[in-house]
Structure formats: C-alpha cells, structure tokens
Amino acid sequence: MTPPVPLGADPDAPVALTFVIPVRHPDNASNWSALKANLGQTLASIAGQQHPSWRAVIAAQEGADLPPLPPGVHAVRVHFPPNRHYAPEGQSRADFHDAVRLDKGRRVLAALLAAGPTTHIMVTDDDDLVSNRLAATVTATPADHAIRFDEGHVWSPGSRILYTHPDFSSLCGTSSVVPLAALGLPPSQEAASTDYIKSMLGSHIAVKAALKDQGVTTTALPYPGAVYRVGHANAHSRSRNMLRTYLLNKGVLSNPPRALENLRRLRFYGDGERREFGLP
Template identity: 30%
Template sequence: MLVFVIPLKSPQASNSWEHVSKLFERSIKSVCNQTSTDFHAVVVCNEKPKIEFTHPNITYITVDFPSANEKFLINQRHTDKGRKLLKGLIYAQEFSPTHTMAVDADDCVSKNLAAFIKQYPHHHGWFINKGYKYQEGSKHIYRKRSNFYKMCGTCNILRYDLNNFPEKAEYNRGYGYYKYYIDHGKVKDTLAKQGQPIKPLPFAGAVYILETGEHLFYDSTRLGFSIFNRQLLNESIREEFGLYNLYSNPKLFVNA
C-alpha cells in the first residue's frame, strides 16, 4: 500500500485560510482519485480544514505544534513542515504501507501512482524526474522534463523502512533535526550513498502549483517558463491529476 502524507499549515501561518483550504481540497481530491484503492492519505494539521470533500481513505491527525510567527520566519515554517511530516510518516505504519509519499498540500498527483507502486512492493522507491508546472487559472501547463524533484516537495516515493526515522521521534527540535524530510532534492543522493538507490518514476508524477500566494519555498518568480515546454491544459491532464480551476464548479469523479 502507498500512504500519502500531507502536512498542512495552520490558519495563523496562512495569508488566507480559506484559500489554503481550497488548495488543499483540490490536492486531497487528486490524491484520492487513484485508480487503485490500495492507498491511504494521512493529513497532519493544527486545525482540520473546512471542506466538503470526504473519503474513507483519509485520516486527519491534529497536532498542537506551535505556529506563532510561522508566517514570517522561514526557519519556523521549515520546522513546522518537518515536524508534521515526521508525525504523519510514523503514524502511517498503522496502515502497513510498503511505501510512503510526502505531498505538499497545494500540489496534484497522478491517479496512477498507487496502482504502479502496488506492482513493486519491495522496490527501494522512486523520485519524480518528470512532472508539470502550473500557474493558477492558466489555460496552459508547462512540462518539466527533468529534475522535477529538485524544485517540488511532492517528489519522493520511498519504501517505508527508508524514511530514516530517529530511534525516538521528537517534535520540539529545530530545523536541522527534520532536514531529511524537508530537503526533498537531496533524498535521492542520500539514499544512493547508503547503498539504497531509488529510481526515476517512469511517468510524470505530479503537478507543482505556482502563484498560490502560500508557498513555503519557490514561486513563479524563481522558476522560468519556456514556451517550448508549454502546452494547452487538456482534459486528459486535468483528469489524470485532478487539476481544476479553484474558483469554478469542478466535476471531478473520485474513485471511492
């Protein structure tokens, strides 16, 4: 089983909690649109978002990690994300996962992930090398042909034992304690040095959503857009990734 772990920021750390909730709702719908039912989603949050969407494969874990000034201090934001990832990844063992995948709460993922992972229960894991970049509301989407994993946190699928858990998890530590879970672009090389290499996923695995106003790391001002990588956002891509316009009335058919 593949377990998705989604850390969600607090209302206090959000520029707009309503907008964050809409972004999350699209993301969790995308996660739950898997073609295989052999998956679960663990969402770690300070406060459960007010959304209408429900699914039997979602578990919410509410935590009381401090969030004061989190909106303004980048190290606190990093630490908050790392704590929540570690909490969710450890909790994921309740579902006997073969693999886990950290998912940023505003990104979308391919509906084919769970079915693909189910075929390879003993594989070390995969990193997403190919994916898409999308600016909210655009009629176009941009292909990222390589190194997707370096720019987007929704990128690593790891066999559960390769999550490098501390012997006793602590949630009151600083940024450095959680670096393995936050520095997504370095996981591939770290595991290779440990003799546990992961492979590139053989298909585009995720969509990195830009210009949300809520990013922890990069935004479109830091990422170039080449016209040679641009294509119309067609129904096939929308359906595979559950990518709809946030402020319209989407028709997304979710496999329950």
C-alpha cells in the same frame, strides 16, 4: 476510481503507498479559505488513484478548518506552535529554510506515526496535484526501492497551460516516493532529533542525498508524476506565475535557445490531464 484500503482494515497488511500531507499552522497562511480550497483539490487528486492500495494522512493543527475528507483520507491533529520564522524577511536564508524544514518535518512525522503499515510514503504539499497512476506504479515497485520524479508539470491557477519541467525532483517537494524502511522512523516525536526531522522528513533535497548514501536504489518515474501549483498567495516557495517564470521575462526572452526550449515544454491541458491529476 477504485476504493482505497481503509485505515485499520487489516493492521497486518500494509498498503503500498501512503500519501502524507503536512498542513501549516493557520497563523502561517495568508488566506486560509484559499488554502482549504487548494487542499480540497489536492485530496481529490489523491483519491482518484486507479489502484486501491493507498491511504492518505493529513497532519493539521487542532481546530483548523479542513475540507471534507474523501474515503481513504485521515486527519491527525497536532499542537505545534506557529512557525515564527515562516517569512524570509529579516533573517538569513539558512535560518529561514531550517525553520520551514523543522515545522514541516514535525508534521510529516506526526502523520507517519499515525499512518499504519505501509511500504512506501510520499510527502505531498497541500496545494499540489498528483497522478492517479502512482499507487499502481508503487504496487509494482520493490519495497526497498525509491522513485524519483524526473518530470512533472508546473501550473498557475486560472491558466490552462502546463510547463513540463525536466528536473522536477529538484524543483518541487511533491516529487518522490520513499520506502518507509529507509527513513529509520523513530517511535515518537520525542525520540526524533532536530537534525533528523529537518533532513529526513522536512527536506526533499536532503532525503534524496540520504537515500543515495544508504545505497537505496532509486528509479525514475516513466511519466510526469505531479503538478506543482505556483504563483498563488499561499505558495510555500513564494513562487511566481508559471508563464512569467519560464517564458515572459527578460532573462528568458533575451536567450532565444532557452526561450524556444521552454516554449516547447508548454502545452494546453485537456480532459486527460483533468482525469489524471484532478486539474480544474
């Protein structure tokens, strides 16, 4: 592992890639100890980058208990209230998603405003894992280009099996690298509109559409870029166990071609994936 560029080492020299990790309010976590453990694995995964031109900034609630921060990772403390609409029950799907995007987007903005100069940013969910090749890839990418993760792995804790998803950027929020200049970052939280926060910073789907509208060149990452952790208590999407989602359910098993295709995308992981993504 190559040491990262420390925050503030040279304020005039941007790093290639800043990982931005928005951490929810403790009141919105069903099990903070588990969230903290998952976040620790996420940070270790980020810190395994093979190229030094990276930083990571966490936006976490003031007073929230965090795991030890590896070199190159910095925490920004925020004072946002808990998301009172975090649970989908009792509200429309649109209202639920709006509330989640606003809460996430505010935290992403807080991290970006404190991040220092960078050419690209990658919003990373607090329970996912990333490839250790990303900083090197971004360093070789033009500053005005975005990167899309066409493939990524889906994984459930306790399993040694990965499912390689063929449309990862539509599934998982940890799935794209964006040129900072394309975001039109405002100078403060107060200067940012609610619509901007929700669409450009709180939704990985909406920002893809915005980049396309701007004519930003987006290239596909030539390898699986991240691991989407599913089927655990704090999962953002309330996702199911990976095997139940992609194989062990009636809808898949009753469709033999689909079952065979999904089975083809399943494989055991080993030391190579442990080194690349920080899988346990």
